[in-house]
Amino acid sequence: MSGVDPLELLGRLDGPIQPRPAFADALLEQCLDALEPRHWSLPRSRAVRVVAVLAACLVLAAAATATYLALRGSAATTPRPAELTVIAVRGGRITGAHPDLAAIQAVGGDGRLRTVWQCPEHTWCGDATSMAWSPGGRRLALTLGEIGGRSGYVGLHVIDVATGVDHHLGVPPIPHVAREQPTSVLERLGRAATRALGCILPHQVAWAPDGKRLAYVCGDDLQQGGIATTLHLINADGTGQRRIRTGTRTAYWPSFSPDGSRVAFATEPRPRVTYRHDTEIPAQHFVSSVYTVRLDGSERKLVAHGASAPAWSPDGTTIAYETTCGIRLSTPSGTVADACLVPGGRPAWSPDGLRLAVVDDRGVSIVDADGTGLRHLTGNSSAGTLGVGRPAWRPRSVAPRVEDRRPDPGL
Amino acid sequence: MLAMTHPEPAAARERLSLDAQEFRAFYAVALPRVYGFHLRRCGSVAVAEDLTQETFAAAVAELKKARRIDDPISWIFGIARHKLLDHYRRQARSRVGPPADVADAASAEDEDGDGRAASALAAIPRDQRLALVLRHVDDLSVPEIAAVFGRSVEAVESLLARGRVGFRRAYLEGAG
Numbered sequence: 001m002s003g004v005d006p007l008e009l010l011g012r013l014d015g016p017i018q019p020r021p022a023f024a025d026a027l028l029e030q031c032l033d034a035l036e037p038r039h040w041s042l043p044r045s046r047a048v049r050v051v052a053v054l055a056a057c058l059v060l061a062a063a064a065t066a067t068y069l070a071l072r073g074s075a076a077t078t079p080r081p082a083e084l085t086v087i088a089v090r091g092g093r094i095t096g097a098h099p100d101l102a103a104i105q106a107v108g109g110d111g112r113l114r115t116v117w118q119c120p121e122h123t124w125c126g127d128a129t130s131m132a133w134s135p136g137g138r139r140l141a142l143t144l145g146e147i148g149g150r151s152g153y154v155g156l157h158v159i160d161v162a163t164g165v166d167h168h169l170g171v172p173p174i175p176h177v178a179r180e181q182p183t184s185v186l187e188r189l190g191r192a193a194t195r196a197l198g199c200i201l202p203h204q205v206a207w208a209p210d211g212k213r214l215a216y217v218c219g220d221d222l223q224q225g226g227i228a229t230t231l232h233l234i235n236a237d238g239t240g241q242r243r244i245r246t247g248t249r250t251a252y253w254p255s256f257s258p259d260g261s262r263v264a265f266a267t268e269p270r271p272r273v274t275y276r277h278d279t280e281i282p283a284q285h286f287v288s289s290v291y292t293v294r295l296d297g298s299e300r301k302l303v304a305h306g307a308s309a310p311a312w313s314p315d316g317t318t319i320a321y322e323t324t325c326g327i328r329l330s331t332p333s334g335t336v337a338d339a340c341l342v343p344g345g346r347p348a349w350s351p352d353g354l355r356l357a358v359v360d361d362r363g364v365s366i367v368d369a370d371g372t373g374l375r376h377l378t379g380n381s382s383a384g385t386l387g388v389g390r391p392a393w394r395p396r397s398v399a400p401r402v403e404d405r406r407p408d409p410g411l
Numbered sequence: 412m413l414a415m416t417h418p419e420p421a422a423a424r425e426r427l428s429l430d431a432q433e434f435r436a437f438y439a440v441a442l443p444r445v446y447g448f449h450l451r452r453c454g455s456v457a458v459a460e461d462l463t464q465e466t467f468a469a470a471v472a473e474l475k476k477a478r479r480i481d482d483p484i485s486w487i488f489g490i491a492r493h494k495l496l497d498h499y500r501r502q503a504r505s506r507v508g509p510p511a512d513v514a515d516a517a518s519a520e521d522e523d524g525d526g527r528a529a530s531a532l533a534a535i536p537r538d539q540r541l542a543l544v545l546r547h548v549d550d551l552s553v554p555e556i557a558a559v560f561g562r563s564v565e566a567v568e569s570l571l572a573r574g575r576v577g578f579r580r581a582y583l584e585g586a587g
Contacts, residue, residue, distance in 0.1 A: 006527075006528055006531065006578060006579055006582035006583075007543075007547055007575060007578065007579070010528060010532065010543065010544070010547040010548050015447060016443030016444045016446075016447045017443055017446055017447035017450055017451075018443050018446075019442065019443070019446040019459075019460065019463065020456075020460075023460050023463075024442055027442070027463065027464055027467055028435070028438055028442075030464075030467075030468070031434065031438065031467050031468075031471050032431055032434065032435075034468070034471045034472070034475070035429055035431065035434060035471055035474070035475065036431075274456075274457045274460060274461075275457070283456055283457055343472075361465065361468060361469070362472055
């Protein structure tokens with residue numbers, strides 16, 4: 001090679017490399033699963049299609065008439081349907097809010113986005129990492145994280161969207177929250193948050209059915225290097241924090257049972273993950289499991305292996321979770337009830353238990369609980385340093401008087 | 412544009428449809444190339460596997476919409492390139508991350524000239540390596556690289572100059 005500039009060799013570095021066989025097989029299986037026609041495809045016969053369309057029109061007309069009559073009889077008392085909300089992604093295709101500020105947006109049936117909450121103007125809040133609505137739909141629990149930044153806003157917030165009151169749990173109020181904070185202030189906030197919440201960066205928040213408590217996970221897994229992400233409970237006013245001893249190495253994606261006595265969780269953030277901490281140590285591969293456990297850490301029960309991001313249905317009979325082949329449904333005792341519903345992603349049940357919202361790299365979709373009626377609502381959602389959690393349904397039995405209220409920057 | 416210098420077998424240049432057997436044949440040809448593409452640019456098996464998975468997931472989603480793809484190898488490399496640039500941007504934005512797994516990419520090469528080049532490339536700091544790959548392998552211009560990194564053109568030129576010196580030194584040390 002003497003006489004040749006080594007830089008010229010760089011252009012030749014594009015030959016094939018065989019990946020691990022296990023990885024190649026799993027990826028092929030995932031691709032073929034995604035390519036298979038779904039069982040909700042229309043029948044091929046034209047006559048059957050015509051009959052099916054006519055039947056659907058009749059059903060729709062009957063439903064519309066029934067809805068009209070019902071609304072006419074009780075317009076004043078009927079709660080509005082729940083609306084689906086997502087985290088606005090900086091740099092991604094879910095947009096509509098200020099591109100540099102964290103925001104929560106409601107997704108309309110036509111895919112249009114409407115900002116429900118946005119980081120106060122001129123305040124760098126960090127990245128929204130997860131959210132959950134209280135059972136009445138009035139309070140928003142929101143976690144924000146940031147790596148290497150200087151925001152005093154990161155942490156767990158409970159925001160009353162009707163009044164705009166923003167409670168930053170476990171963190172004392174600081175003056176001039178809109179400004180970048182000096183290191184001494186960040187250290188003080190970090191110590192206070194660790195005492196009150198168990199860590200600085202809580203995420204994957206879930207609201208208990210009684211509206212009084214929140215579950216979240218805590219730990220440094222944001223660069224896939226953490227080993228101690230744990231499950232915690234806290235009262236909505238910021239008091240009474242305690243860890244749920246799950247008996248597992250890690251815990252992710254808490255979801256309460258409807259009676260609030262148990263919580264479902266996963267042992268990894270995705271169904272299958274690979275961690276590599278150091279070049280000297282071989283990569284470690286983990287398969288996630290979904291369990292349920294009582295809030296005191298007792299009576300842990302396995303629901304599924306190779307699964308993550310569980311979501312407990314409102315009637316308590318079903319747990320939806322993410323697998324490598326898509327969303328699957330199971331009973332809490334672990335009986336798989338159905339084949340893979342949709343290609344994949346993290347599920348969230350609608351409050352009436354009739355639909356699932358799913359978010360993954362392809363964006364946000366809605367599917368009926370029986371696997372029919374798949375609708376893709378938004379574009380890509382995978383951008384952003386920290387990614388997004390999962391969508392959240394906002395119950396609207398109590399209609400907020402004010403939309404788009406922003407937290408008080410003076411807090 | 413990102414380079415793809417190796418000739419492909421005839422089957423991989425043909426059309427691709429939703430047929431499972433056809434996809435398997437395409438996958439057998441495309442997977443090692445896409446994986447190698449990502450591994451050499453990221454230097455980490457874990458990151459390369461993630462990006463490969465993202466690439467194929469996006470490819471399948473696009474295939475289901477288009478139903479038929481002409482010249483599928485070029486097509487999937489277009490997707491891979493987008494995924495890689497997204498990854499670079501995320502890294503540049505976060506300014507933190509796991510250390511590069513310098514041994515991974517180098518160990519995949521034989522100890523010939525190309526292998527020594529890969530080893531030398533793996534031995535220089537991450538930002539310099541990314542800049543060199545974007546400039547000399549992927550043929551991006553300096554302003555384009557500056558946009559990827561979110562830095563000034565002058566800073567990227569300085570990065571490239573240091574990277575070239577470090578790469579040549581590492582290459583010659585490997586020869587000795």
